[in-house]
Amino acid sequence: MTLTRKTPMKPGSGFKSQAFARSERKEADVVKKLRLKKCAVKECRKPFEPRSMTHKACCQACAEVVAKLQREKAERKDIQARKVAMKGLRDWIADAQVAFNAAIRARDANKVCISCPTHLSTLAGTTGGGFDCGHYRSRGSAPHLRFDERNAHGQCKKCNRYASGNAADYRIGLIARIGLAAVEEMEADNTARKWSIEELKGIKAHYKQKLKQLKET
Numbered sequence: 001m002t003l004t005r006k007t008p009m010k011p012g013s014g015f016k017s018q019a020f021a022r023s024e025r026k027e028a029d030v031v032k033k034l035r036l037k038k039c040a041v042k043e044c045r046k047p048f049e050p051r052s053m054t055h056k057a058c059c060q061a062c063a064e065v066v067a068k069l070q071r072e073k074a075e076r077k078d079i080q081a082r083k084v085a086m087k088g089l090r091d092w093i094a095d096a097q098v099a100f101n102a103a104i105r106a107r108d109a110n111k112v113c114i115s116c117p118t119h120l121s122t123l124a125g126t127t128g129g130g131f132d133c134g135h136y137r138s139r140g141s142a143p144h145l146r147f148d149e150r151n152a153h154g155q156c157k158k159c160n161r162y163a164s165g166n167a168a169d170y171r172i173g174l175i176a177r178i179g180l181a182a183v184e185e186m187e188a189d190n191t192a193r194k195w196s197i198e199e200l201k202g203i204k205a206h207y208k209q210k211l212k213q214l215k216e217t
């Protein structure tokens with residue numbers, strides 16, 4: 001790309017010299033500011049001549065106070081960053097769970113409730129989905145099975161929310177669907193699982209894709 005000017009700039013012409021004057025003024029301001037500074041320690045505030053832009057305290061004792069405050073500030077920042085990172089993991093679990101649950105509901109949309117004879121298709125269409133993704137072993141007591149497809153099935157809200165998951169009937173329905181061996185395997189599975197944020201992102205993407213496929217067919 002070539003820049004063209006209607007009137008060519010002469011060396012030392014108005015525009016250039018104005019800019020130069022501006023930068024000279026800026027430099028003068030910096031020097032003025034550098035000349036005297038107030039000590040950064042609140043209880044001191046003694047003016048002093050700084051050796052550099054980062055020189056903040058009037059004496060060694062004040063410099064130590066400033067350094068201590070800076071350390072404390074950095075520590076607080078570090079704690080805050082760790083909190084954010086932890087919150088991030090919880091958020092990703094929640095995100096992945098939303099995607100997983102939606103895919104399970106789509107998978108089971110044409111089945112009956114896992115724990116009663118209500119046909120789920122008769123419940124579809126109401127706000128927030130007409131039925132739930134109910135976990136056989138609850139996410140609270142068995143969080144390691146929260147993304148296990150054998151452990152999650154379409155369930156009417158009445159069973160899931162108002163009958164404590166209707167566990168006894170859930171078990172009967174579950175055996176009919178996945179077989180006794182798989183049910184017993186899950187019941188015996190107490191191996192803790194940890195997911196990294198990357199893995200949770202993967203789970204979310206996987207079930208989003210699955211939901212799309214299920215909706216297309």
Ligand SMILES: [Zn+2]
Pocket residue numbers: 039040041044045046057058059062
């Ligand atoms: Zn001081």
Ligand SMILES: [Zn+2]
Pocket residue numbers: 113114115116117118155156157158159160
């Ligand atoms: Zn039900």
